[in-house]
Amino acid sequence: MKPTAEHHERMAKMTFASVYPHYVNKVEKKGRSKEELHQVIHWLTGFDDSKLQELVAENATFKTFFELANLNPAAELITGMICGYRIEEIDNPLTKQVRYLDKLVDELAKGRKLEKILRN
Template identity: 60%
Template sequence: MQQNEKQRQRIAMMTFASVYPLYLQKVTRKGRTEAELREVINWLTGYDGKRLDAVIHDKLTFEAFFQQARLHPNAHLITGLICGYRIEEIGDPLIRQVRYLDKLVDELAKGRTMEKILRKA
């Protein structure tokens, strides 16, 4: 995927705090919980509840959010289509990490089991 610099900068400068309520709304509308959403975020990034609250409070950008994250070693197992692009073909590391998170939130909202979402099976 060729991501032009303007699009990349827009995503990089977007705050995690501005997107988190949308993720929460998406999963709760489908019967999932905020605790499950936080579990998914923790698995991918290593952010525990207290640290995630600080990220939201401090309005970290997605770029800072992922720079400070400890990406799970199995994150590369997150594959498939998101927003019309194959995740495994996205060249830019930041965009790929954002799409990893988008994909996990989608899977949670679609009712996949936590075991499958967290790539345990």
């Protein structure tokens, strides 16, 4: 499936605060911790816990979230399918970054070892 311009626009306007609780619920339901989730987000974006809470409180959009992020250079190693999209085929940088995050959260929830998730 190829993302449309409308899909890209929707991703840019979606707030991190609206999705973050779903990330937490997803990983905790599968026996992983919020701390592990934060470790994964920190690896991808460089954000510490206080910056994450600040972005949630500010209702930052994903556009703002990733503009402020210091994306890990190894993020390009994140490949595969997520939400019906093949990550490496997404041509919009912001949509690709959001799907990187989705993929990492999914891998964490599926029980993958942190060393593998963090591409060490």
